[in-house]
C-alpha cells in the first residue's frame with residue numbers, strides 16, 4: 001500500500017469572521033499528482049500555506065510524509081518544495097545567476113552549483129535563455145525558472161500554487177510536461193488550479209473545493225461520471241451555446257431530454273453530444289452544494 005504524502009483531517013482556518021477553511025479532509029498518496037480545484041478565494045492558497053507551515057490552522061490536523069505540520073515543522077520543511085503564485089527570483093540577474101545563487105544558498109559548492117544549474121536549466125527548457133536577464137523573460141519562462149529554483153534541492157513533496165495561471169497555451173503545455181516528468185521522478189505533486197482542463201490532464205486525483213469545503217474527490221473519470229456519460233449541447237444558428245444537459249447517453253434518456261426541451265427552443269437549434277468536461281463537473285457539484293446549503 002502506498003504511504004500517504006499528505007493527510008489532513010478537519011482543517012479549519014478563519015481570518016476574522018471569514019471562515020476560509022471549514023473542515024478539510026484530504027489523503028494524497030505518495031508519488032501521485034493531486035489537484036485542488038477551486039475558484040478565486042476558495043481557500044486553496046490558505047490550505048497550501050498551512051501544509052507548508054507558513055500559517056497555523058485553527059483546528060484539525062495535517063501531516064506531510066507522516067510529520068505533523070504543527071509539531072514537526074523542521075521535518076515538514078525538509079520534506080517539501082513550494083512554488084507560489086509570485087516569482088521569487090531577482091529580475092536584474094540572469095536565469096543562470098539566479099540559479100547559482102540559490103544553489104550556493106542551499107549549501108552546494110561552487111562546482112556542484114554550476115553542474116546543478118546547468119542540469120536544471122536544461123530540464124526546464126531554459127538553457128538557451130540562461131544568460132539573459134530575467135526581466136526579459138516571458139511569463140512561462142519565469143514560471144519555469146521559479147519552479148527550477150524551488151527544486152534545487154529535490155524533496156519528496158512539491159506544492160505548486162496555480163502554476164499556469166496567466167500563461168498562454170504553449171507555455172502551459174510545456175509546464176504540464178515538466179510536472180509529469182517530476183511525477184516520473186517519484187515526487188508527489190500537490191497543485192492548485194482554477195483550470196478544469198489542467199486538473200483533468202495532470203491529476204491522478206482531484207478534490208473540488210468551494211466555500212472552504214471539499215465538495216467532491218475522485219479521479220477525473222469518476223468526477224466526470226457524476227454528471228452523466230454524455231452531455232447534450234444545444235446551440236443557436238450562430239453556434240452560441242444555449243444550454244447543456246447531462247444524460248446517461250442511452251437513446252431513451254436522450255430522446256426524453258430532447259422531447260422536454262424541444263417546445264422551449266427555436267426549431268433550428270442545433271444538437272450535439274459530447275463527453276462531460278471538468279467544467280460540467282464543477283458547475284454540477286458546486287450548485288448541488290449550494291442547493292443543499294439553502295435547504296438545510
Ligand SMILES: Nc1ncnc2c1ncn2[C@@H]1O[C@H](COP(=O)(O)OP(=O)(O)OP(=O)(O)O)[C@@H](O)[C@H]1O
Nearest residue numbers: 015018020038039040041042043044045046047162
Ligand atoms: N492573511 C489573510 N488575512 C485575511 N484574509 C485572508 C488572508 N489570506 C487569505 N484571506 C482571505 O481568505 C480567502 C481565501 O483566500 P485564498 O488565497 O486561500 O484563496 P484561493 O483559493 O487561493 O484564491 P486565489 O485563487 O484568489 O488565490 C479570501 O477571501 C482571502 O481574501
